[in-house]
Amino acid sequence: MSATVAPVQARSAVPARRWRRVLRRRSWPYIFVTPFVAVFAAFSVYPMVFTLRLSFTKWRGTGAAQWVGWDNYTYLLTNPSFWASLKNSAVLWLLVVPAQMALALAIAVLLNHAALRLRNLYRVAIIIPFVTPLVAVAQIWIVLFDQDYGAVNSVLGALGLPHVGWLVTSQWAKPTLALLFIWKTTGFIMIILLSGLQAIDPAYYEAAAIDGASRLQQVTAITLPLLRRTLMFAVVMQTLAVFQMFTEPYVVTKGGPYSSTTTAGLYLYNHINRADLGTGSANSFLLVVIVMGLSLIFVRLLRPKD
Amino acid sequence: MTASTRHHRRAALTGSHLFLATVTLGFLAPVVWALVSAFKQPAAIIQQPLDLFSSGFTLANYQRMFEDVPIGHGFLNTAIVLVTKGTITLLGAPLAAFGFAKYRFPGQNLLFGAVLVTLMLPMIVLIIPLLLEMKALNWVNTYQALILPGSVDAFAIFWMRQVIAAVPDELLDAGRIDGCGEFGLFWRIVLPAIRPGLAGLGVLTIMNIYNDFVWPVVVASSSRMATLQVVLSTLAQNISGHRISADYATVTGELLAASSVALVPLLVLFIGLQKHFINGILAGSVKG
Numbered sequence: 001m002s003a004t005v006a007p008v009q010a011r012s013a014v015p016a017r018r019w020r021r022v023l024r025r026r027s028w029p030y031i032f033v034t035p036f037v038a039v040f041a042a043f044s045v046y047p048m049v050f051t052l053r054l055s056f057t058k059w060r061g062t063g064a065a066q067w068v069g070w071d072n073y074t075y076l077l078t079n080p081s082f083w084a085s086l087k088n089s090a091v092l093w094l095l096v097v098p099a100q101m102a103l104a105l106a107i108a109v110l111l112n113h114a115a116l117r118l119r120n121l122y123r124v125a126i127i128i129p130f131v132t133p134l135v136a137v138a139q140i141w142i143v144l145f146d147q148d149y150g151a152v153n154s155v156l157g158a159l160g161l162p163h164v165g166w167l168v169t170s171q172w173a174k175p176t177l178a179l180l181f182i183w184k185t186t187g188f189i190m191i192i193l194l195s196g197l198q199a200i201d202p203a204y205y206e207a208a209a210i211d212g213a214s215r216l217q218q219v220t221a222i223t224l225p226l227l228r229r230t231l232m233f234a235v236v237m238q239t240l241a242v243f244q245m246f247t248e249p250y251v252v253t254k255g256g257p258y259s260s261t262t263t264a265g266l267y268l269y270n271h272i273n274r275a276d277l278g279t280g281s282a283n284s285f286l287l288v289v290i291v292m293g294l295s296l297i298f299v300r301l302l303r304p305k306d
Numbered sequence: 307m308t309a310s311t312r313h314h315r316r317a318a319l320t321g322s323h324l325f326l327a328t329v330t331l332g333f334l335a336p337v338v339w340a341l342v343s344a345f346k347q348p349a350a351i352i353q354q355p356l357d358l359f360s361s362g363f364t365l366a367n368y369q370r371m372f373e374d375v376p377i378g379h380g381f382l383n384t385a386i387v388l389v390t391k392g393t394i395t396l397l398g399a400p401l402a403a404f405g406f407a408k409y410r411f412p413g414q415n416l417l418f419g420a421v422l423v424t425l426m427l428p429m430i431v432l433i434i435p436l437l438l439e440m441k442a443l444n445w446v447n448t449y450q451a452l453i454l455p456g457s458v459d460a461f462a463i464f465w466m467r468q469v470i471a472a473v474p475d476e477l478l479d480a481g482r483i484d485g486c487g488e489f490g491l492f493w494r495i496v497l498p499a500i501r502p503g504l505a506g507l508g509v510l511t512i513m514n515i516y517n518d519f520v521w522p523v524v525v526a527s528s529s530r531m532a533t534l535q536v537v538l539s540t541l542a543q544n545i546s547g548h549r550i551s552a553d554y555a556t557v558t559g560e561l562l563a564a565s566s567v568a569l570v571p572l573l574v575l576f577i578g579l580q581k582h583f584i585n586g587i588l589a590g591s592v593k594g
Contacts, residue, residue, distance in 0.1 A: 028488040032405030033417055035398040036458045043455040044424055047435030054438070061441070107329060110322045118323070124580060125330040128337065131576045131583065133517045135535040136565040139542050140340045143558055149352035151339060158356070183333065188587060195588050215318065244430045247519050251542050265430045272434060272524065284431040291428050 055281035065278070072282035082283070084259060085267035086290070088174065092263065093242045095178035097235060104186050104234070105227075108193035109219060123194075127187035134184065138251035141180050142167065167253055170260035177248050177261055185241070189234050196230030197223065236298040243291055264290075337569065344368070344566045348559035367559035368567075375564050376529065380537035383452075383526075387533060388515050391453045395511050396504065398458035403466035404492050408478060424460035433524055440525055447528040455521065462507055465589045469503035470496055502585070509579050510586030516572060538568055 055072055057065035076082045107126060111119055129137065144151050145166035153163040166176040204222045213221065224231075246265035249255050255262035255270070262270070264287060271280030342358045343351050350361035371377065405411075406418055436455055437446075445451040473496055481495050497504070519535040526532060532540075541561045576583050 025488065026411065029405040029409035029411045029414070032409075032492070033402045035394075036402035036421070036460075036463060037417065039398075039454065039456075039458040040420055040424060040460075043436060043439070044427070044432065047432060047439045050438065051435035103329070107326065110326055113322075116319075116322065118326075122326045122330050124577070126333050127584070127587075128573065128576065129333055130587070131513055131572050132337065133519075133535055133538070133568050133572065135517075135519050135538045136568040137336065139538060139561050139565050140336050142542055143351075143562065144336060144339065144355075146352075149355065149554070149558075151355035154355045183336065187333070191584060191587055240428060244428050246430060250523075251539050268430060269433065269524075272437065277434060277438065280434045284434050288428070288431045291431075292426065295426065 051281040051284060054278055055285055057278045059278045061275045061277055068278070072279045073286070075279060076283055076286060081259070081262075082267065082286075085262050085264045088260065088262055089243050089245065089264040091174055092178055092181070092245065093239060095175055096181050096242055097238050100182045100186055100189060100238065101231065101234065103182070104189040104193055105231070107186075107190050108197055109223065111190075111194060112197045123190075126190055129184050130187040132184075134247050135251055137184060138180065138248055141176070141252055145176050168257055170258045173253050173257060173261045177245075177252060180248055180252065181242070181245065185238070189238065192234050192237075193227065193230060196227050200226050232298060232301055236295060239294055239298060240291060243287075243294065337573075340562050341566050341569070344559070344562040346559075348555035351558055351562065352555045367563040370556065371560040371563040371567075374560060375537065375541065376532075377534070377537055377564055377567060379529075380532055380534035383449075383531060384516060384534040386449060387452045388512065390449070391457050391515055392508075392511050394453070394457040395459050395462055396508060399462035399507070400466045400470065400497065400500065400504065401492060402458065402463045403470050404496055406463070407467045407470040408473075408475070408496075421460045421463050425464060429456075429520060433520065436521075437524055445525075447526050447531045449531070451525045452522060452531070452533070459511075462511070465507065466500070466503065469500045473499045502582075503589075505579075505582045506586035506589060509575065509582045510589075512575065513572065513583070513586075534568055538564055 054065065056067060056069060058068050058071070059065035107122075110116070111123055113119070143149075145153075147153065147163060147165045147168055150166070152166065156163060164172055166172050200223065204226075205218055208218050208222060243263075244265045245263045246269060249261040249263050249266045250269070253261040255266050268280065268283050268287060271277065271283060339355075339358070343355070344367050345363050345365070346358075346361050346367075347364055348367065350357070354361060406414065406421075432455075440446050440451045477495055477499065478491050481491050486494060517535065518533075519539065522533045522536050523539060527536060541557070541564055
């Protein structure tokens with residue numbers, strides 16, 4: 001009897017201690033992720049849930065919220081100014097993304113030659129705009145592109161060309177903001193593409209050169225197909241950034257002239273000024289759906305065709 | 307190699323340099339123009355914008371700007387947010403990343419899924435929800451509102467998890483055998499081992515916090531709480547306010563001086579720590 005009891009006691013005493021140790025070790029990862037979970041729950045999950053509810057109400061920031069069902073959503077989806085803000089962002093996308101990808105790719109391909117002199121100098125200079133504070137350069141843009149006193153119009157004048165109302169006419173305001181965006185972020189796209197280029201095995205180029213392929217043929221036959229994923233990735237990043245564009249129009253044009261630069265991001269922000277928080281919440285969710293939808297479309301395109 | 311291909315090569319090389327030099331000039335010109343023009347007489351800034359050096363050197367724009375613009379206060383607020391929020395990010399993110407990279411625990415996938423969702427969620431859509439929460443907490447125009455949201459950044463966790471996963475498990479096991487506690491493993495083994503990654507995260511975090519504008523302008527727009535970028539953004543409104551009067555030149559001079567003061571710290575930081583910046587930006591690009 002005692003022979004059978006003793007091992008049982010021993011077995012239960014050892015696991016108890018080991019269990020405590022295991023439990024303590026098991027609880028460590030939870031302790032480690034606690035700061036993240038706390039911040040995530042308090043400043044992402046809670047506000048999103050709260051706003052989802054709010055998007056079905058009419059609320060001006062004080063007093064009781066009034067339940068209005070889908071009204072905020074139908075109001076936005078039937079409101080021409082909501083669609084105009086999306087259209088402004090879409091036009092900015094067309095002005096920014098193709099031109100920027102071509103420019104960044106050209107720079108990256110040229111910089112991808114280790115023997116090129118001044119390579120590091122070029123690279124650093126081209127990244128500088130990306131690290132500068134956007135508000136500061138947006139202000140410089142206002143001064144540079146001033147219709148009467150700006151340096152850009154002075155250059156045009158010196159060349160015998162007429163002055164352009166860069167920021168005060170609705171046909172030029174979007175291109176001027178697009179130029180700011182391209183100037184600010186091309187260095188970033190260039191580094192992404194450059195790292196993609198550096199992952200391509202140089203043996204491909206050597207083989208192509210032996211076969212007598214020209215530099216241009218090498219780019220179209222080797223670089224572009226192998227860089228497809230990286231390029232599409234850069235397109236996704238810039239698509240998300242353009243549809244959230246806020247600071248540029250907020251500082252430079254305040255969304256004008258005639259709402260021509262009221263982007264999707266600025267339109268969303270304007271609900272706060274009007275204290276129209278129910279509609280603003282609905283707009284937030286519509287923008288989430290649009291941005292996520294666009295990302296998914298590009299992620300599909302990202303997959304290799306085969 | 308034949309003479310013609312050599313000739314061809316040299317032409318291509320000259321073309322490369324011509325293109326890159328032109329592009330470089332275009333990327334540097336706005337910044338250089340602003341930095342130099344801020345030392346010109348206000349009238350000359352707007353009357354001869356292209357003549358950078360012959361109109362005489364002056365510190366008047368800086369003097370007037372420091373009198374009129376509360377830029378020192380903006381710097382102070384930015385510095386407070388930079389130190390506190392930066393510290394939280396640089397400790398909280400690697401800590402969570404350590405939990406995700408080196409342990410298996412129930413609920414892990416769910417929580418890491420939360421990290422990925424936060425990565426994809428555009429900041430701009432959180433603005434209204436977060437602002438309402440800050441109002442409910444009575445936190446509008448406070449430091450905690452500037453510091454806490456986004457302080458344990460999902461992207462930083464995502465990146466640090468990859469960095470920490472590369473730390474060999476044998477190193478951690480050796481530490482355990484030597485009697486190191488689990489937190490000690492993080493503090494004494496993991497953090498020193500990932501120093502290059504931490505440096506990249508550090509410069510990227512500094513850049514993001516220093517340049518951040520959307521959230522500060524929404525939640526801390528009072529002059530007492532305004533960060534550097536928020537202070538700067540009010541200058542543009544002055545410009546449109548003085549459009550017709552002769553003050554336009556003066557206001558432009560102040561604006562260029564203020565923008566220069568805001569630009570220079572990051573330029574110095576970037577030129578000094580290029581390698582870490584580029585590593586940080588590249589790591590930033592692998593997200594998603």
